[in-house]
Amino acid sequence: MTIVRIENLTKKYAGRRGVENLSVEVEAGQVLGLLGPNGSGKTTAMKAMTGLIRPDAGEISLFGLNPLEELPAILARTGCMIETPGLYPYLTAEQNLLLTGRFYPRFDAKTVEPLLERVGLLPYRRDKVRKFSMGMKQRLALAAALLPRPDLLVLDEPTNGMDIEGAALFRELLLEERARGCAVLLSSHLAHEMEQLCTHVVVLREGTLQGGMPVAEVLERYGSLERYYLRMTNGEGREAI
Ligand SMILES: Nc1ncnc2c1ncn2[C@@H]1O[C@H](COP(=O)(O)OP(=O)(O)OP(=O)(O)O)[C@@H](O)[C@H]1O
Numbered sequence: 001m002t003i004v005r006i007e008n009l010t011k012k013y014a015g016r017r018g019v020e021n022l023s024v025e026v027e028a029g030q031v032l033g034l035l036g037p038n039g040s041g042k043t044t045a046m047k048a049m050t051g052l053i054r055p056d057a058g059e060i061s062l063f064g065l066n067p068l069e070e071l072p073a074i075l076a077r078t079g080c081m082i083e084t085p086g087l088y089p090y091l092t093a094e095q096n097l098l099l100t101g102r103f104y105p106r107f108d109a110k111t112v113e114p115l116l117e118r119v120g121l122l123p124y125r126r127d128k129v130r131k132f133s134m135g136m137k138q139r140l141a142l143a144a145a146l147l148p149r150p151d152l153l154v155l156d157e158p159t160n161g162m163d164i165e166g167a168a169l170f171r172e173l174l175l176e177e178r179a180r181g182c183a184v185l186l187s188s189h190l191a192h193e194m195e196q197l198c199t200h201v202v203v204l205r206e207g208t209l210q211g212g213m214p215v216a217e218v219l220e221r222y223g224s225l226e227r228y229y230l231r232m233t234n235g236e237g238r239e240a241i
Contacts, residue, residue, distance in 0.1 A: 001027060001028045002025055002026070002027055002064075003026055003027065003028055003062065003063060003151065003152050003183035004024065004025060004026035004032075004049070004061075004062055004152065004183060004185060005025050005059070005060075005061040005062075006022060006023055006024050006025070006045070006049065006058065006059070006060050006061075007023045007058055007059040007060075008021050008022070008023055008057060008058040008059065009021070009022040009023070009045060009048055009055050009057070009058035009059075009060060010022075010055060010056050010057040010058055011044050011045075011048050011053060011054075011055045011056050012056055017039075017041070017206060017207045018041055018044040018207060019041035019044045019045050019048070019204070019207045019208075020041075020207045020208050021058075021208065021209070022041070022045055022058070022204070022208075022209055023209070024202055024209075024212070026152075026183045026184070026185060026200075027183065028151070028181045028182070028183050029178060029179075029181045029182070029183065029199075030178075030183055030184070030199045030200055031174070031178050031183075031184040031185075031186055031197055031198045031199050031200070032183075032184070032185050032186070032198065032199070032200045032201070032202065033186050033187070033188070033194040033197070033198035033200070033201040033202070033215075034046070034185065034186065034187040034201075034202060034204065035187070035188075035189075035191075035194060035201055035202070035203045035204070035225075035229050036203055036204035036205055036233070037205065037233060040204040040205050040206060040207065041204050041206075041207040041208075042156065042187040042204060043082065043083065043156055043187070044207075045204075046082050046154050046156050046185065046187065047082060048060065049062065049067065049154060049185070050067065050074075050075070050078065050080050050082065050154055051067040051068070051071040051074070051075075052082065054068070062074045062078070062152060063077060063151065063152070075103075075148075076104055076105050076106065076148060077106075077148060077150060077151045077152060078148065078150055078151070078152045078153070078154065079144075079145030079146055079147070079148055079150035079152070079153045079154070079155075080145055080153075080154045080155075081138075081141050081142060081144075081145045081153075081154070081155045081156060081158050082154065082156045083156060086100075086141075086144075087129050087137060087140060087141065087144070088129065089128065089129050089130035090128060090129075090130060091128065091129060092125060092126050092127060092128055092129070093116060093121050093124055093125045093126075093127060093129060093132075093140050094112060094113075094116065094125040094126065096129055096140060096144065097112045097115065097116070097140075097143060097144060097147060098112055100144050100147055101147045104147055104148035106148055106149050107147055107148065111147070111149075113125075115143040115146055115147070116143060118143065118146075118169075118173060119139040119140065119142055119143045119166075119169060119173070120139060120165070120166065120169055121136065121139055121140060121143065124136065133161075134161035135161045135162045135163050135166050137161075138158065138159070138160065138161050138162050138166065139162065139166055139169075141158075142155075142158060142170060142173070146173075146177075150177075150182055151181075151182055151183065152182065152183045152184070152185075153174075153177060153182055153183070153184045153185070153186075154184075154185045155174075155184065155185070155186045155187070156187050157187055157188055157189070158170060158186070158188070159188065159190065159193065167193070171193065171196060171197060174186075174197055175197065178197075178199070186198065191224070191225045191226040191229055192225075192226075194215075194225055195215060195218075195219070195224065195225040198215050199214060199215060200212065200213070200214050200215060201213070201215055201218060201225065201228075203228075203229055203232040203233060205232065205233050210232040210233065211228075211232045
């Protein structure tokens, strides 16, 4: 089942580059990795998909729905982590999840404690988030993204600031979600992490798609995702998906 379909998405900021003519698809159970240098348009693409910004052109369909018209129905089934986590600093970790969970029709308050345990924050559940380190906030934001029991996860550099244990926990968690049939759109600068987690990758450069293929094919043809990435971003090669 196709969960994400983006066709010819273009978003420019005051005439300047953002993302141009991007087309991608993600099926249930697939993890699509967005790779690209800083400023290549990954966050812009994710924001346009989740209704945070309005695209200039192109078609976006999530679960067969248009985010410009049916965003609440889409967000009810989607977990997001884009840029700064939207957390309430003066509430505890537990209160944050209980409050955020109320926005999701499928939320069950009984899942809060297991979720806190899953991200390693159970001992800190009664601590105010303002006292949390960056990595702890990332862990809590990840738990918040899982609150709706999502069919789609949109994760922009989720392990940024996480310690080694947190990043390992994240990997485990993401593979579980993938096995459950959740579709994932993931961006990260860690090629090794992406190689382990993604089923498919696309590479962006200066707002345009340079290439993309299943990770298994990348490994077969290029030996590593890093080599493929470097090939796609140094301007040498551009391949059709
Ligand atoms: N709000 C904004 N106003 C103006 N330009 C913007 C804005 N947000 C992004 N841009 C520009 O759009 C381009 C793409 O930025 P974007 O944040 O999507 O890249 P990215 O691939 O996510 O980068 P990074 O890897 O650094 O997170 C950049 O040239 C950036 O300067």
